[in-house]
Amino acid sequence: MVHGTLLRISLLVAALLVGGCNVLSPKPIPTEKQYLPAALVDDKSSPIEVGRPIKWLDTIGWVIGIPSKILLWDRRMDNHKITEPTLDATAIYLEANELPHVKVRMNQYAPLQDLKRLRKNNTVGWPYRYTIGLLSVGGEAIFAGRVFGGDHFNPFTQTVHLYSDSPAIAYHELGHAKDFSRRKWQGTYAILYGFVPSYHEVIASRDALDYVYDRHDRDGIIEANRLLYPAMGTYGGNALGYLSPANAVALYYGTVVAGHINGRMLSRNIDQHLAQYDAMFKSKQR
16 A cells, blocks of 8 residues: 555656646745845945955866766756856845845855854744754754755844856855845744755745746746756655655656756747746736
8 A cells, every 4th residue: 555655656756747737837926025134234344245266176066066967967956166147136036035134155164253243143042053053053064065965044143155057056055145134033944944845845846936036037947947946856755755765866857857857848938838837926916
């Protein structure tokens, strides 16, 4: 019975991901009500900081990041070299979405500065900050993203860490920051991520897609489809793997491949999807 149910779920997930199905349909994260830490809003330092290039260290990081490059089939993943297009896209997103409290570290290692941000982030209760928050900063210090990569948003420090040179990945991680900014109980919401990450990931990806659709950014849409769908497949594969540990590896890579196929199929019909998006947007404005 269990195996039969798992098979049906797996087939359903595969069908959704390979059928050109817009399962990550564009949907913006509302920002009418935000809970922002005043001390971080008032921070006068640059919202985006780029780490100093260290060729030998970044080369090690590039090599360690080979699995992520293969998984998402993009050499820019964890390449530890952020170019101007990604930097500019990040700056524009921050301003357009009113995130004055967010720090973006691009291939930068700064745990001591993040500790200061942890202390100032009063949108997360102190019991969370000085337990799990400290552990998160400590983990970033020991397993330095400057070496090990891993684009992510840390809600305890309100910091986005980027090591991949992709606007779509930047939009996704910034989407997490935007999502957290509207949550009153941000520490609890961060804990929930550990149990149901797919929920948070879908919200961030749909916002990223809405952002590029709203701007009619054809190249951005193609990139987002190509990267965010297989990335979403990793979370679906992990969830299915918990149900059937014996088939975890096959389920994981199967959903990733399905995500790749679906993302590319969606990109073939950009004009149709843009027309549908515009029609939906205009209907909401009436």
